[in-house]
Amino acid sequence: MRWFGRGKKETRGWGELERLILAANETAAGISVSPDSALEYAPVLAAVRLISESVAMLPVHLYESDGGDKRRADDHPLERLMTRLPNPWTTAFQMKADLTAALLLDGEAFALVIRGRDGSVIEVTPLPRGSVSVETLEDLAPQYRVSLASGEQRILGPGEVLHLRGLGTLPNKGLSLVHQGRHAIGLGMALERHASTLMAKGARPxxxxxxxxxxxxxxxxxxxxxxxxxxxxxxxxxxxxxxxxxxxxxLTWNSVDIQFQEMRTFQVAEVSRIFRVPLSLLSEMSRVTHANAESLGQQFLSLTLLPYLRLWTETIYRDLLKPQEQERYYAEFTTGALEMADLAGRVDAYVKAIGGGLMTPSEARQRENLPPVAGGDVLRVPLNTESIGGANA
Incomplete structure (x- = not known):
């Protein structure tokens, strides 16, 4: 088993590095905004939790495709890693949540991939944020420099690291949403601090x-x-x-007070734009009506979550599957978990899917963790159409 590549010991002047980081994160509002300090601002924390926990709660499975047939690859070792324990001390939910949160904050996230002698993945362990730097080689392939707690550095190559990379303008490097939106986030943090100071000092009788x-x-x-x-x-x-x-x-609220409150509300909308989260899901309900509430939830799935789900599945395909397996296997998320709270909607969807020949009764029962029933594996179609498989003679 090969855990790391070739090693190299190196020391750094962390004081100078910290000063450069603080200068790079300074905002026009006079507040230094880093990925960690941004989490102290409630709208940013809410957006990161919403996306990362939503991605984590959706089950991802490995499927095998052989021509036109598709089945779940329950016997593949990677299926167990993705659905249960990627390593002995981390659950699948925790790994997906932690790596997605790091992706949102830093623009990229990394996990160490440990393989057996035959090249199969036997363990996936998230690496600490800030411990990995990506270098691009002459052929544009990535190389990963991992800094250990002892100060030693290790060089890892593709296949040894699960690398989730967000939107970027350079090869192998993602952009931090917090860094790119630091001025808007910094203004929101400045308004929050000003309001807290007023309350603490009683400056407004x-x-x-x-x-x-x-x-x-x-x-x-x-x-x-x-x-x-x-x-x-x-x-x-x-x-x-x-x-x-x-x-x-x-003393009553004057126009200045009202504008101050409007500015605070507007900065919540700015965070909504940065993370592409519907404003209502950040508990800003002023523009939500009964007519658009359902469409906002659908927008969250299609415009916010689906890009991250697609990124996860393609990264699993690239970094965890062996080259000879990539022709047959692929990962896919099941988004039905987002609808688990709506029993009436699920039942109505099952009735339509079964009646239209899209799903068998046993498949619908399986989604609800119910045992199959006799004759439940037969697809049914409306009486005014042909049976699946051809018309009756």
């Missing part, structure tokens, strides 16, 4: 007390103590009693 004439220091202290004791914190909301003609003038 709820109202103003107006008194006729001048007050002595003793009277001023008595009024302030009475307001704090009778109407501050958990005591707020009680009946207000004032003395000596004092008037209470509540």
């Amino acid at each position: 709820g109202g103003v007390l107006e008194v006729p004439g001048m007050l002595s220091p003793e009277a001023l202290g008595r009024i302030k103590a009475g307001m704090a004791q009778g109407h501050g914190g958990s005591a707020s909301g009680g009946t207000l009693v004032l003395e000596n003609g004092t008037k209470y003038n509540p």
Whole structure:
């Protein structure tokens, strides 16, 4: 078993590297935005969780195609790795979620591929973020430099690394969505920090007390103590009693306050654009109606998730299957898990699929984890059409 390629020991000046990284991530809002710090901004965290956990919950299976026949390759060792345990300490859900999150934040994600003597994959282990750099050789093939915790570096080639790469403008290098959208994210983080500072310091009072004439220091202290004791914190909301003609003038939201709130809402929309997630799925419901709610969910599947699912399946095909297996085997996600919460919709779809000859009763029952029934493997078609396989004589 060959875990790593040739090794090389190298030391780095991390202080200088950190300064370069901070400078590269500085934004116009004056906030340094990195993939890790961006997760502290709630809309970014929500978008990353939504995409990565949605991809992770969808089952991916290995299929074998022999001419026109297609069957699930349950006896292939890669099927077990993809659906159960890619390595002894990581579940399939965790690996897909972690690698997809790294892909969203960094533009690429890596996992170590361990093969047996016959070249079959026996283990897939996600590599720590930031530990892999990709080098492009003269023939444009990738080469992976992995930095270990000991400081040693290892060189790995294609077939030894599962490399998920997002949108990019250079060979073998993906663009970080967070880095490309750092100015919009930084402005949103600046607005959040400003709002938090206002709340922490109490810079905006709820109202103003107006008194006729001048007050002595003793009277001023008595009024302030009475307001704090009778109407501050958990005591707020009680009946207000004032003395000596004092008037209470509540402060209301002005146009500046409204614009500040609109800016915060607009930055959530910016995050929606960066990650291509429907705004309603980031809990911004101002434009959601009963008429478009269902279409927004379909948009999330077709426009947001499907590109990542396609990337996963093609990467599995390239990096995990042996060359002689690529003619017969391929990976495919089952998106029906997104519809599991809608029982009525699933049942209606099964009835139409069975009645139209698209699915047998046993196949529909299998999707619901129910045992097959006698005669359930026969395709059925409407009475006014021919039976599948040819017309009856």
